[in-house]
Amino acid sequence: MVLERINGPEDIRKIPKNELPRLAQEIRSFLIESTSVTGGHLASNLGVVELTMAMYLAFQPPKDKIIWDVGHQSYTHKILSGRKNAFAELRRFGGIAGFPKRGESPCDAFNTGHSSTSISAGVGMAAARDLRGEHYHIVSVIGDGALTGGMAYEALNNAGRLRKNFIIVLNDNRMSISENVGGMSQYLNSIRTSAGYNRLKEQVAGTLGNLPGIGPNIVEHLKNTKNGIKQMLLPGMLFENLGITYLGPVDGHDIRTLVRTFEEAKRLNHAVIVHVLTKKGKGYRPAELRPDQFHGVGPFDLATGRAKKQKEFPDYTDVFSRKLISMAERDPRIVAVTAAMPDGTGLAAFGKKLPERFFDVGIAEQHAVTSAAGLAAGGMKPVVAVYSSFLQRGFDQILHDVCIQNLPVVFAIDRAGLVGADGETHQGIFDLSFLGCIPNMTILAPKNLWELEDELEFACSYGGPIALRYPRGQAYRGLPEFRSPIRFGRGELLYEEEETAIVAVGSMVSTGEHVRSKLKAMGHPCTLANARFIKPIDTELLAHLAEHHSRIVTMEENVLNGGFGMRVADWYREHHPEISVTHIALPDAYVEHGDVSVLREHLGIDSDSILKKLKELYRL
Secondary structure (H helix, E strand, O other), rough: OOOOHHHOOOHHHHOOOHHHHHHHHHHHHHHHHHHHHHEEHHHHHHHOOHHHHHHHHHOOOOOOEEEEOOOOOOOOHHHHHHHHHHHOOOOOOOOOOOOOOOOOOOOOOOOOOOOHHHHHHHHHHHHHHHOOOOOOOOEEEEEEEHOOOOHHHHHHHHHHHOOOOOOEEEEOOOOOEOOOOOOHHHHHHHHHHHHHHOOOOOOHHHHHHOOOOHHHHHHHHHOOOOOOHHHHHHHHHHHHOOOOEEEEEOOOOOHEEEEHHHHHHHHHOOEEEEEOOOOOOOOOOHHHHHOOOOOEEEEEEEOOOOOOOOOOOOOOHHHHHHHHHHHHHHHHOEEEEEEEEOOOOOHHHHHHHHHEEEEEOOOHHHHHHHHHHHHHOOEEEEEEEEEEHHHHHHHHHHHHHHHHHOOOEEEEEEOOOOOOOOOOOOOOHHHHHHHHHOOOOEEEOOHHHHHHHHHHHHHHHHOOOEEEEOOEEEEEOOOOOOOOOOOOOOOOEEEEOOOOEEEOOOOOOHHHHHHHHHHHHHHOEEEEEEEEEEEEEOHHHHHHHHEEEEEEEEEEEEEEEOOOHEEEHHHHHHHOOOOOOEEEEEOOOOOOOOOOHHHHHHHHOHHHHHHHHHHHOOOO
C-alpha cells in the first residue's frame, strides 16, 4: 500500500506522481473505514483529499503554515502529517482531536473549531512573519459556507493590503453543513458557471502562445497584469476589487492542476485566492447523495451508510422541533431563525412546513441575533435556534441589540452542557455564565421532554429576552408525574425531606434524582428541587429550603464561575450564612473531547462521583 509509506509531512513528496491517484484512493478508503468505527466528520473530509495532497506537495509543513477554517476537513492533513496510526482513538478521550490542535502536532498551525476564522488568523500570522523577517508560506483554507460569515469579509478587507505572499484557498463545495444560502453563494455560482469565460481564456492563451518568438512573453505578461481578460469579461470581481488576485476556478480533485496553480500563487507578493471546486462526500456513494447527513456521524454500516445505533426515543432537538411547529401553526407571529444549522437545530422541518416564516441567514450568528431583534421590533416573535457554543459569537448583539431594548427574542439553545467528541470548541458550558450577566435576560432549563414543551410555550408568550437551554441527545423521560405550571422565576420542589437539599439545573435534575436515591439507600434523607429558572433564581424556594436543611447542593452542567451555583451561594451568604452550600459544576477550564459519560466521570459530575464527594465532605 502507498499509504503505508506516509509517516511524516515530507513523505508524500517521495511518492512517484503516477502513484498519487492510488494514494488518494487509499486515503479515502481509510477515512471511510476508520470513521465507520469511531464516528466523526466524513463528507467534508472526503471532499478535500486531493486538495490536501496538493498542498502538501506544493508547500512544506510545518515550515509553511496551513490554517484550516472550522477544521472538520483536516483528517487527510492529519494522515499526511504522520497521525494515521492514531485514528483508532479519533475524538475519544485521550486520543487525537477531530479538529486541528497546536499541542497535537507542529503541522497544526492554528486551533480551530468555529467557522470564518482562518483568513483573520492568516493575516495576523503573515504580519508576524514579515515583522520577524522570516520566510515561509501561509495558506488559509476556507469553505464557501464559512465565507458567508462576517468575520471572513472583515479579514478579506485587510488581506488586500498585504504586500507579501498570502494564499487563501476557497474550498467551494456549494455547502457548509446544509446547502448554502445568500448572495455570496449566488456570486460564487456565477463564477462556477462562467464556462464560456474559462474556455475563451484558454483559447486566447493557446493562440497567443503559438505566436513565433513573442507568444510566450505575451501570455506571461497577461498573467502578470492580474488577468485582464477576466476583469474584462467578469467586471466587478469582488476579490480583485479588494486587491486580492483571483485564480480559478480549479478542479479540486485534479492534483496536477492544483499543484501548478499553487506554484503560480506562491510567486505573487500579495494576497491571492485560489478558488477550488470540490465534491463533498466524494468516493462514498451514501455521503455523495446525502452530504448533510454525513457531515458529523456516529459509527455506521459501511455497506449501507446507516447508523449502527438507531434512535429509540426522541432527542431534545426533536421535541423542540415538533413543539415549535405546533405553536407556530396556532400563532402566525412566531418565526424561526437559524445560522446555517437547520438540520442540527431541528428547524429544517419548520422550514418545510412554514417556509415564509423560516430564516436561514448562513454562518452568521451575529446577524442572526440582530435580525431577530429587528423581527421582534417589527411585531413578530422570533425564535433563534442555535448551539450553545455558537451563541457565544453573538454575545454583543444579545446584550446591545436585544436586551437593552428588552425585545421578545427567544433563544433556543441546543447542545448546552457537555457535547462530547467535538471537544473544547463545541462544549456548551459557558452559556449560563455569559447570559446570566446581561440585564433583562431570563434563562430557563427543562428537566425532561415535557418541561421543554411547557417552557417553550412560556418563552414565546413571555414578552422579553429569554433563553431556553437544553442538552444534546435523548430527551429525559423520567419524572413525568411532576409537571406543575411554569411560573416566572419559580422552581419546582420534587421531593421534600430534610438535612440535604439538592437544587439542580436542567440535565442535572436526573443526576440529582440518582444521587438522592443513593443517599436514601444509605439512610440519609434528601430533598430534590428543580431550579427551572437560572435567572432569576427562585429566592422563595431557597428561603423555604433554609427552614429545614443545613446544607444545599447545587448542580449544573456549566462552569462554576458566573453560573447558577454562585448566584445561589451569594443569596445564602447574604440571607442565611449558616447554610453550607456545595457546588457540583464544571471547572474553570476547557473540556477536551471524549464520550460524554467518560467526561462526566472525569469531571466529577456523574452520580457516583457526586455521592463520593458528599460522603467525604459531610462525613456521611
